[in-house]
Amino acid sequence: MISLPAIPPLDVDAPQAALARQARLTKPAGALGKLEALSVRLAAMTGRIDWLPTRRAVVVCAGDHGVAAQGVSAYPQAVTQQMVMNFLRGGAAVNVLARQMGARVTIVDAGVAADFEPHPNLIRAKIAPGTADMTLGPAMTLEQADAAVQLGQDVLGAEIERGLDILVVGEMGIGNTTSASAIIAAITDIDASQVTGRGTGIDYAQHAHKVRIVNQALRSNYPARDNTLAKVGGFEIGVMAGLMLCAAAARVPILVDGLICTAAAMIAAQFQPQVVDYMVAAHRSIEPGHGIALSLLGLAPLLEFDMRLGEGTGALLALPIVEAAMRTLQEMSTFDDAGVSGPV
Amino acid sequence: MISLPAIPPLDVDAPQAALARQARLTKPAGALGKLEALSVRLAAMTGRIDWLPTRRAVVVCAGDHGVAAQGVSAYPQAVTQQMVMNFLRGGAAVNVLARQMGARVTIVDAGVAADFEPHPNLIRAKIAPGTADMTLGPAMTLEQADAAVQLGQDVLGAEIERGLDILVVGEMGIGNTTSASAIIAAITDIDASQVTGRGTGIDYAQHAHKVRIVNQALRSNYPARDNTLAKVGGFEIGVMAGLMLCAAAARVPILVDGLICTAAAMIAAQFQPQVVDYMVAAHRSIEPGHGIALSLLGLAPLLEFDMRLGEGTGALLALPIVEAAMRTLQEMSTFDDAGVSGPV
Numbered sequence: 001m002i003s004l005p006a007i008p009p010l011d012v013d014a015p016q017a018a019l020a021r022q023a024r025l026t027k028p029a030g031a032l033g034k035l036e037a038l039s040v041r042l043a044a045m046t047g048r049i050d051w052l053p054t055r056r057a058v059v060v061c062a063g064d065h066g067v068a069a070q071g072v073s074a075y076p077q078a079v080t081q082q083m084v085m086n087f088l089r090g091g092a093a094v095n096v097l098a099r100q101m102g103a104r105v106t107i108v109d110a111g112v113a114a115d116f117e118p119h120p121n122l123i124r125a126k127i128a129p130g131t132a133d134m135t136l137g138p139a140m141t142l143e144q145a146d147a148a149v150q151l152g153q154d155v156l157g158a159e160i161e162r163g164l165d166i167l168v169v170g171e172m173g174i175g176n177t178t179s180a181s182a183i184i185a186a187i188t189d190i191d192a193s194q195v196t197g198r199g200t201g202i203d204y205a206q207h208a209h210k211v212r213i214v215n216q217a218l219r220s221n222y223p224a225r226d227n228t229l230a231k232v233g234g235f236e237i238g239v240m241a242g243l244m245l246c247a248a249a250a251r252v253p254i255l256v257d258g259l260i261c262t263a264a265a266m267i268a269a270q271f272q273p274q275v276v277d278y279m280v281a282a283h284r285s286i287e288p289g290h291g292i293a294l295s296l297l298g299l300a301p302l303l304e305f306d307m308r309l310g311e312g313t314g315a316l317l318a319l320p321i322v323e324a325a326m327r328t329l330q331e332m333s334t335f336d337d338a339g340v341s342g343p344v
Numbered sequence: 345m346i347s348l349p350a351i352p353p354l355d356v357d358a359p360q361a362a363l364a365r366q367a368r369l370t371k372p373a374g375a376l377g378k379l380e381a382l383s384v385r386l387a388a389m390t391g392r393i394d395w396l397p398t399r400r401a402v403v404v405c406a407g408d409h410g411v412a413a414q415g416v417s418a419y420p421q422a423v424t425q426q427m428v429m430n431f432l433r434g435g436a437a438v439n440v441l442a443r444q445m446g447a448r449v450t451i452v453d454a455g456v457a458a459d460f461e462p463h464p465n466l467i468r469a470k471i472a473p474g475t476a477d478m479t480l481g482p483a484m485t486l487e488q489a490d491a492a493v494q495l496g497q498d499v500l501g502a503e504i505e506r507g508l509d510i511l512v513v514g515e516m517g518i519g520n521t522t523s524a525s526a527i528i529a530a531i532t533d534i535d536a537s538q539v540t541g542r543g544t545g546i547d548y549a550q551h552a553h554k555v556r557i558v559n560q561a562l563r564s565n566y567p568a569r570d571n572t573l574a575k576v577g578g579f580e581i582g583v584m585a586g587l588m589l590c591a592a593a594a595r596v597p598i599l600v601d602g603l604i605c606t607a608a609a610m611i612a613a614q615f616q617p618q619v620v621d622y623m624v625a626a627h628r629s630i631e632p633g634h635g636i637a638l639s640l641l642g643l644a645p646l647l648e649f650d651m652r653l654g655e656g657t658g659a660l661l662a663l664p665i666v667e668a669a670m671r672t673l674q675e676m677s678t679f680d681d682a683g684v685s686g687p688v
Binding site for chain 1: 369370371372373374375376377378379417418419420422423426427429430433435436437439440441443444445543544545629630646647648649650651652653657661663664665667668671672675676677681682683684685686687688
């Protein structure tokens with residue numbers, strides 16, 4: 001059994017202080033809407049009202065999926081490897097947005113079905129070259145699942161040593177919306193047809209096939225609370241869960257990205273439910289399972305841009321919002337300081 | 345009659361080029377959702393796919409409203425002046441967000457009921473020290489309305505001379521949600537009760553009173569297409585309309601803020617309907633009239649944060665989204681360049 005760090009309870013003093021300060025700032029009470037609520041939550045996570053998301057990392061976890069052989073994606077499996085190369089050359093959406101937002105990029109090869117040359121931004125830690133086909137049995141062994149979660153913790157430990165104020169979690173893996181849909185169906189007990197989407201852009205006939213594949217994976221495996229990741233997960237999803245557990249233990253807020261990231265959040269919550277306290281849902285994608293999973297986790301998404309790209313792209317877009325929530329709390333004048341009259 | 349610059353039609357080649365390039369970038373078709381549609385619109389506005397919102401200005405227009413005497417706000421009228429001072433000292437929400445987003449701040453005294461010392465960020469161009477009470481007759485003369493729109497054009501001309509890639513429009517004026525609600529009710533012919541909100545935070549009884557005041561202003565004035573601004577508007581609203589008309593004429597995209605800014609957009613569209621082609625709706629506030637006005641203008645808001653602060657704050661939050669839309673279009677690798685396989 002894997003060893004997990006303890007996740008501290010949310011702070012209670014800092015959010016009180018944030019609320020009290022929000023009430024004194026030169027604006028009508030509550031006029032910054034969700035920004036105010038976000039600043040209070042971030043104060044509770046970090047225990048500070050002077051926290052800022054200054055040192056930012058996006059960790060993109062990549063892995064291949066045996067279920068890709070069932071024809072669930074619009075793209076060939078080789079695209080996982082090709083996109084990792086694209087990440088390392090700086091040409092993918094995640095790179096563009098990370099540059100804009102001032103976030104460093106770390107890529108983790110958690111189980112891509114190809115080998116990579118060494119690269120300073122790549123952690124080569126393949127659990128295996130792709131999972132097994134989950135329609136025929138478990139995607140991985142319990143030992144492999146534990147190893148993936150442990151790898152995520154190790155990766156985040158290293159990121160924290162480099163200095164980390166906020167974690168953005170991303171992924172790449174052809175076939176991984178199928179795995180994520182199976183995870184969400186298994187955990188929520190909602191029918192596969194409700195939580196399975198069109199992924200990278202399959203047509204309606206292919207979507208019906210994908211729903212059948214998710215159902216077949218569930219029937220072949222009967223995933224339970226203590227083995228969902230092994231039965232229908234992916235190596236990159238296990239690593240993402242480990243990243244989140246370690247971040248929460250260190251009071252580092254986690255920006256949750258799309259469907260696969262949210263499935264990983266559900267896996268993390270199976271290990272330690274308090275991990276969700278440290279998550280901010282950056283956006284809601286167009287995948288139907290995403291909104292359902294966020295609701296079940298109790299997370300309200302900040303952005304709704306009909307995205308479905310993964311990589312951490314949706315989460316990166318929310319970084320300026322997180323910063324704005326804290327900067328308004330910290331930098332605005334109070335009514336007293338500014339000599340502005342309060343309500344009549 | 346005021347002279348208005350011609351607004352050019354949207355470009356047709358640049359948006360085609362943007363669409364064609366989006367299809368070749370290393371992502372599933374459409375996977376960046378609203379960001380892709382936004383990049384295509386911005387290309388149509390600017391005529392360029394290499395446009396970036398680099399030189400940014402938020403112009404905050406301030407004015408007082410005679411209707412404030414009717415007790416429509418939770419705050420005393422003096423707050424307009426006090427908040428202008430707060431803007432000039434850098435302590436308001438708009439200052440904090442402008443610093444974060446790298447936007448310069450220009451304040452226009454279009455009609456505050458108080459005088460200000462000179463300040464490098466303040467344009468002192470008061471049309472009059474506050475409008476007349478619109479429940480008793482027109483808020484201003486037709487000449488004053490024209491002067492306000494002309495002032496907005498003059499201010500934007502100076503901003504363009506300083507270098508301007510994108511315009512953020514903001515405002516301050518105690519009582520101006522009442523004026524904005526009257527404008528929207530007049531233009532849309534939707535009942536005042538549907539487009540009047542709680543502004544800075546009045547209670548339910550005060551809200552009922554505010555709806556009565558809006559109705560009284562409409563009955564006292566019967567605003568028509570060629571005099572809405574004069575009958576139920578505000579000096580700052582006229583200036584904002586002028587800013588927008590001049591920005592559109594120069595192909596400078598306009599980030600539209602909340603209720604009052606959107607009412608000003610409707611006034612601008614009364615002068616020249618094509619001005620709307622150059623607008624991006626940054627957010628939808630909690631004011632009920634805001635979403636209605638945006639729908640009538642055909643603008644879909646990017647953000648929904650339940651804000652109701654004005655000043656340009658909601659619009660500033662959308663600047664990184666605009667930048668991200670263009671940077672992904674410009675900087676992402678294509679499938680060919682990156683050696684990534686397309687769909688099967």
